Amino acid sequence: MDDDGGRLARWENRSEIPLFLMGLLFLGAYAVHVLAPGLPPAAHTALLAVIGFAWAVFAVDYAARLRLSGRRFGPRYVVSHLLDTVVLLLPLLRPLRAVQIYQVMQRRHEQPRMTLYGRVIAYAGMTALLIGFSGALAVYQQERDAPGATIVTFGDAVWWTCETLTTVGYGDVTPVTPAGRVIAAFLMLMGLALLGAVTGSFSSWLYQVFAREGELPPGR
Structure with missing residues (x-):
């Protein structure tokens, strides 16, 4: 049975790119919602649904990372995973995790950093x-x-x-x-x-x- 660190690394390798794309979708939906107030109410309802769905995905990812880390949620976990916590509370900043995509690609292709x-x-x-x-x-x-x-x-x-x-x-x-x-x-x-x-x-x-x-x- 793999240790927690191995399972967490596999989760990060598999989820980082889809989550980055989800972050861009969140940002795009929010931008349209703010910048196009004249859209029909149904369109704004759909945009808010996309925003809510994306945030729910981020929350599931945060919970999965917490569980796979084998640690309990608390101040120490929040401090040591500050970026993860910030982008959960402020999903507009989710694309900031793009730096993780770079690291994932380096691990996959073993190219010079x-x-x-x-x-x-x-x-x-x-x-x-x-x-x-x-x-x-x-x-x-x-x-x-x-x-x-x-x-x-x-x-x-x-x-x-x-x-x-x-x-x-x-x-x-x-x-x-x-x-x-x-x-x-x-x-x-x-x-x-x-x-x-x-x-x-x-x-x-x-x-x-x-x-x-x-x-x-x-x-x-």
């Missing part, structure tokens, strides 16, 4: 695009009909998201609803985290390049 710096830059770029699009959708949904709102079009939401993620914050458009401000706080934190990750990785790469070229004293 991308360098650490390349992975950091690629993952940070993908994360910025995904969080930016998802954040724009979410804040637009909350703000568009609010009294005194300055984010009244999706273009406004995209512009505001770019300002927030890059930590520029012109202040020309700002969320006025409580939910919109919660989204803003999340995007601010993510912007700082992404900026720190990319800056640190790039600085480390430059240091190694200079060290190889002999422009830095050895041992520093």
Whole structure:
């Protein structure tokens, strides 16, 4: 009988790509639901059904991973599987697990892995695009009909998201609803985290390049 680690690895290898596609389906259905309010009610009902079904699949996957890990659900499990927990609570971020697809494909084909710096830059770029699009959708949904709102079009939401993620914050458009401000706080934190990750990785790469070229004293 295989150990828990082997069963969990097989589950991840088999489920990661279908779950990634399900995440894209979730994001697409949510985007159409938000950006096309003029669709017939039946169409919005169908979109909400797709969204609910996709979330249920994510919940089943989370429960399966918990069971196959042989551990009990608790704070330690949540901390050690933080990304899994976050994408369950915020399914719009499910495509962030695309990095797992890369790892699965490497295990299957045994090809050389991308360098650490390349992975950091690629993952940070993908994360910025995904969080930016998802954040724009979410804040637009909350703000568009609010009294005194300055984010009244999706273009406004995209512009505001770019300002927030890059930590520029012109202040020309700002969320006025409580939910919109919660989204803003999340995007601010993510912007700082992404900026720190990319800056640190790039600085480390430059240091190694200079060290190889002999422009830095050895041992520093």
